[in-house]
Amino acid sequence: MIYKEYGKTGLKVSAVGFGGMQFDTEKDPQVNAQLLQYAWDRGINFFDTAPKYCKDQSEEIFGLAMQQMKSVRDKFYVCSKSMPTEQDTADKARQAVEKSLQRLHLDKLDFFYIWCIRKMQHYELAMAPGGQYQGLLMCKEQGLIDHIVLSTHLQGNAIEQILREQKVEGILAGINILNFPYRWQGVKTAYEMGYGVVAMNPLAGGLIPKNESELTFLAQKGESPTDAALRFCISCPQIAVTLNGFTTEQHIDQACAVADKCKPFRQTDIDRISNNLSHQMNEICTGCGYCLKDCPQNIPIAAYMQFYNDILLFGKSDEQMINAIDRHHNWGILVERPAEAADCTQCGNCQEACTQHLNIIDRLKEIAAWEKVAQENKNQKK
Numbered sequence: 001m002i003y004k005e006y007g008k009t010g011l012k013v014s015a016v017g018f019g020g021m022q023f024d025t026e027k028d029p030q031v032n033a034q035l036l037q038y039a040w041d042r043g044i045n046f047f048d049t050a051p052k053y054c055k056d057q058s059e060e061i062f063g064l065a066m067q068q069m070k071s072v073r074d075k076f077y078v079c080s081k082s083m084p085t086e087q088d089t090a091d092k093a094r095q096a097v098e099k100s101l102q103r104l105h106l107d108k109l110d111f112f113y114i115w116c117i118r119k120m121q122h123y124e125l126a127m128a129p130g131g132q133y134q135g136l137l138m139c140k141e142q143g144l145i146d147h148i149v150l151s152t153h154l155q156g157n158a159i160e161q162i163l164r165e166q167k168v169e170g171i172l173a174g175i176n177i178l179n180f181p182y183r184w185q186g187v188k189t190a191y192e193m194g195y196g197v198v199a200m201n202p203l204a205g206g207l208i209p210k211n212e213s214e215l216t217f218l219a220q221k222g223e224s225p226t227d228a229a230l231r232f233c234i235s236c237p238q239i240a241v242t243l244n245g246f247t248t249e250q251h252i253d254q255a256c257a258v259a260d261k262c263k264p265f266r267q268t269d270i271d272r273i274s275n276n277l278s279h280q281m282n283e284i285c286t287g288c289g290y291c292l293k294d295c296p297q298n299i300p301i302a303a304y305m306q307f308y309n310d311i312l313l314f315g316k317s318d319e320q321m322i323n324a325i326d327r328h329h330n331w332g333i334l335v336e337r338p339a340e341a342a343d344c345t346q347c348g349n350c351q352e353a354c355t356q357h358l359n360i361i362d363r364l365k366e367i368a369a370w371e372k373v374a375q376e377n378k379n380q381k382k
């Protein structure tokens with residue numbers, strides 16, 4: 001295992017973190033709890049959970065493990081979370097921390113997340129006078145938590161904006177070998193300012209292991225695309241911890257094996273991947289953002305084009321894209337969208353600026369049709 005500094009905290013964290021969001025809830029909770037001990041024995045010292053994970057069982061499973069790991073409690077770090085949209089007062093924020101501590105059988109949480117910041121309004125809500133942040137500061141003063149951190153689905157420039165306010169000590173964001181340009185500005189800023197960066201979703205929500213045959217260009221000789229994707233995050237100097245949602249001991253072994261012989265990606269590796277992405281699918285959006293500057297409609301073009309990458313990478317059907325866009329509207333990269341695909345006036349500014357020379361206008365037309373069906377489906381369900 002390799003260990004890295006978590007920002008300026010002085011903590012040395014394992015490059016592989018235990019994400020408590022993938023337990024098999026059909027199994028006995030004690031069997032799941034054993035996985036944490038197993039991970040600890042393999043060198044993992046960063047354990048991440050939250051209420052609601054795994055049908056709300058994750059914190060309880062962690063609690064069982066914490067009781068068994070009491071003797072080494074000062075040698076590992078535990079994180080939990082609460083959302084500003086639910087814990088919107090200081091009092092509710094404190095109650096959420098106390099509830100997590102009780103379920104976890106702990107006196108203190110090392111990291112506590114302002115959870116699931118999908119829009120800037122969520123962050124503003126957390127920071128409002130008498131809001132969640134104030135409650136967390138009180139918890140910190142009382143020794144219930146050590147570090148206040150933030151988990152986000154925003155894109156890089158919005159993450160940077162938040163970090164510049166210097167209210168939190170680190171971020172958790174979805175970063176992987178396929179989407180990293182989208183959040184890179186935030187990751188880079190966090191690292192340069194001395195904040196910890198934790199990557200979640202290193203396998204793109206299972207998309208990489210499921211599509212290994214299309215993604216062989218990610219890997220070096222003798223390496224699987226899944227291992228390459230893990231190595232990409234684990235070895236990245238700017239990322240302190242890569243969270244993996246573990247279900248089995250084999251998953252832990254696989255991530256630890258990657259970390260044990262971790263060879264960082266060199267710039268040439270990254271160039272090779274970018275080249276392959278554009279050679280094999282020369283229509284891939286790289287997330288560079290050049291198209292955004294002159295859109296009179298303020299359409300989040302880069303986010304839409306990154307979403308469209310799925311068609312090029314994986315040949316998804318219309319039905320899959322309709323479901324995917326609905327998901328992205330609620331949870332993904334399109335939650336915060338000042339305008340929709342149908343608002344495009346076809347002025348052509350973006351196509352002129354696009355570094356990949358993509359036919360953005362036609363793609364937005366296709367996407368607008370998917371968005372329309374997704375909206376109709378939603379209306380029917382009401």
Ligand code: SF4
Pocket residue numbers: 294295296297298299301343344345346347348349350351360361364
């Ligand atoms: S063509 Fe459409 S998306 Fe592109 S800049 Fe013009 S309005 Fe915006």
Ligand code: SF4
Pocket residue numbers: 284285286287288289290291292301302305353354355356357358360
């Ligand atoms: S300029 Fe082109 S490649 Fe870059 S983000 Fe915009 S659409 Fe994607």
